[in-house]
Amino acid sequence: MVKAKKVGVLISGRGSNLGSLIAACSAPDYPANIAVIISNRPGVAGLAKAEEAGIPAITIDHKHFDSREDFDAEIDRVLREFDVELVCLAGFMRLLAQDFVEAWRDRLINIHPSLLPSYPGVNIHDRVIGDGIRISGCTVHFVRTGMDSGPIIAQVAVPVLSSDTAQTLADRVLRAEHRLYPAALRMVADGTVRVSGERIMFGADEQESAPLFSPPLDQG
Ligand code: GRF
Secondary structure, eight states, X not given: OOOOEEEEEEESSOOHHHHHHHHHHTSTTOSEEEEEEEESSTTOHHHHHHHHTTOOEEEOOGGGOSSHHHHHHHHHHHHHHXXXXXXXXXXXXXXXXXHHHHHTTTTEEEEESSOTTSSOSSOHHHHHHHHTOSEEEEXXXXXXXXXXXXXXXXXXEEEOOTTOOHHHHHHHHHHHHHHHHHHHHHHHHTTSEEEETTEEEESSOOXXXXXXXXXXXXXX
């Protein structure tokens, strides 16, 4: 079996995706281990999750730095101190500057609660509902310098119901995120996916899955 890759997770808040990664990493055959968790906000729920799991949890408060570059450099220093090989952004609410993104190119992963490249940024579920689209979802991608951009590793589609509020849709997407992120990290850590230019290539056989109709055909 390949040696588990050391992962650093960057958070800013409740850390539910962090929780799903911690759970996945606890399986003996999972090809990644979380070496360190970094939060840019003190006292957030995600830090408590990290401590509960016995994983080093460090706060690097962006307010204590004069520039974005100094803040990024401190994150970089801590990641290297823990010999991190892959970095997962999990609800990390700071934009990382070009130097950092380039230094971690093809080793820096993000999860976003929309089917990118549609709906980058914030207030996604309000915008999705406002536009009346019938299918939304979430995306795990390698990070490039543009907001929520970079080669797409994996996506899940979920239906948007006409009764949805932003909250009910967010909850449905979040449940999908918790399944997608550990699966996508597994594929990156075990080498199943690699980046070719700006596209992802799969080393394993790809299979077609059932299409998602929204609304379902028998009610349409
Ligand atoms: C998730 O919806 C994630 O996709 C987005 O921020 C949210 C973080 O939630 N980037 P949590 O902190 O993982 O619970």
